[in-house]
Amino acid sequence: MNGDGLVRSVKSVGSVRGLRALRSALLRRRADARDLPARGPERARVPGAVTGAEPGPGGGVVRFTRSALEVRVSGGGTVFWGWDGAGPEPSYALDGRAPEPDGRAALEPDKDGGWRVVSERMTVVISRHGAVEVRTPGGGVLRRELPPRWWEPVGGGRARWVQRSEVAADARFFGLGGRAAGPRLRDGSYRLWNTDPGGGFGPDDDPLYITMPVQLVVADAGTHLAFYDNTWDGRVLLREGEEGAGSGHDRPGGSELRMEGGPLRCWMVAGTPARVLAGWTTLTGAPALPPAWALGHQHARWGFGSEREVRRIVAGYTGRGLPLSALHLDIDHYDAHQVFTVDRSAFPDLPRLAEDLARDGVRLVSIVDPAVKAERGNAVYESGLAAGAFVKDAQGREVRGQVWPGECAYPDFTDPRTRAWWGGLYQERLDQGFAGVWHDMNEPVSFAPFGDATLPRSARHDLEGRGGDHREAHNVYGLTMARAGHEGLRELRSEERPFLFSRSGWAGMQRYGGTWSGDVSTGWPGLRASLALVLGLGLCGVPYSGPDVGGFTGSPSPELYLRWFQLGAWLPLFRTHAAKWAGRREPWEFGPAVLEGARAALAERRRLHPYFMTLAQLARLTGAPYARPLWWGAPGDRALRDCEDAFLLGDALLVAPVLERGADRRPVRLPRGRWYDTATGEVHEGPGQVLLPAPLSRIPVLARAGSVIPVQGEDGGLELEVWAPAAGHTGGGLLVRDAGDGWEHAAVERFSTRVVKGEVVVERTGAGADAEVGHPVRVRGVAP
16 A cells, blocks of 8 residues: 555554554564465476376366366265365365265266266366366367466475466356456456445445355356355456457467465366256255245444434334334444443333334344454453463464554354353343344454554464464354354344345355345446446345445435435345444435335335345245346347346346436336236336336336236235236246245245136145136236
């Protein structure tokens, strides 16, 4: 950071705290210089020529002159390969053990002197020099991994490596965790190191809080997901291909992954987008199901400051008839910013406050930061010392950093004993009346005016008993903290599903909850970045997420606020939030027109609550995100692959938010089929592009013909909204009703639609198909 940056850093956290942060950063640099070996002379290595192979379950081991490659195809169709003895386990990404190998897949010689493994869904071909090619059953090439290269320290130690890959010339890249530029990832460099950007971010900022070595690639030949299971710092260089490049030949797209250490191993899943996400979910775990109330509107602000202000805000919602499900308390409700405490002067009786709000249907949600003020007499710190819970350096001394409470120690969540200790601390939050938590600052952050604002890379971690340093543990710190919180809440209140979302995480974080955008900048670019983050994270297996509506950092104009509010109403996590200096986020603060527009968005969100609940249940069952790119059901449509300003909400709805200032109309790209404008009933036929009205009061939302959408009727009961199928076509939909906020099994009800003699017929299908529909039906959109 330059001098201006240092001044801003000191100013942002206060002069005394800023100087302490400077000292902490210097100590971190000194510790790394002392405890990390200097990288001296290195020698490069490639696999060399093939020397033989040993068949094994689902594949086998192919040996080369200077390396060995294990290939394994699972019964579910996923493919694993690992170099130099790198097996599927141990892994923070996997949900339990690796899947069982496919007994029908066998390693056999290939005609060019290499080897291959043939399975029902994919063929893996290993060349005689170590290239790995994955093909469809029809022979189409999905991905080609060139022979890797390692750079090994001459005196021994961790090798860094590079893996170059090729994909089809028409392929488009998605994924890599939470990226503000996207969801389609253009040519460029993307770092794999979870990072607090230290202020508001926009589309050009990278990396952010959640990075994952997960690439989802969409091409005419098919869709596939490649996951390099390595938690170290790395960088991905992407290059889109070019059809007809040069002398009429295609130039393939490319990916280059450079890692600073750790194993070279990869999982790959291929098929339709739905099948890919289902396979990825089977591998890494089903998404945690949020309680039903967490699918409603939630309100937060850093700076509520007191119980009186909280009551005023909630009364503002209830008095105006605006639905509100939860209110979030930020670090200002703590005693001197110390986690698991309460400022009694500002909040003298939090349990009573929570009880009073609950009568209005409003839950309290608490922020939880990982850093613990390192001060004797602090009960949490003393408890952590007794449990041996804090991260230490190579000499066994406690690692300290600077965060909001001052000098802090950091729990080592990669230690199961620490996770058990930390999980028990959430009893204090439950006793205070909180119904859920959001984890913040868990990249982890230590304020610093230069370098990475995190722990020393030389800091030691348990890593499930294996031992290692922060270079390996950093990217999974937020994931393991989420695990500690989720498991603690499950044990402390076993009858309820925990509500937890986390700013940082890694592959598999969906097992423990969701996430949010973090400190997105207030502005039209920040609004666009909000959508990119949600769609990209959904394609990495994290379906429950959303932005800070209105942006975190500044005061939005009434128009920007309403457009952001309208987008948020259609995303899984719908939460307004802002910094204490950024102005208020209550809808009535922006004038009568905005209030009425927000009222309409809130009413529609409440009406669609059964649909959001169904999508949440389906995400848990299938891995399909709530919010999906337009190409989700038609990955072969190239125009849809390049469309980033609209999305599908489930299978039934197409949402086209307004992302530009002053727009009262907007072009919308339609997938194939008939679509109804839900506001006007106007019919549009896809594929193609239409220009739709987008007055300030609403954004365009279209329903797919034939869809069955569960909604809340005017009497508060469940109703099926059916959009008439086109003549000669059929449709359908699903309903999964929540049996409560516990763990009861949720049954899936299936419905089909068709037109018979000019009338729309709705039938229940599948199990119990002879039963009646059982719900009121309202048909809409009957076309002339």
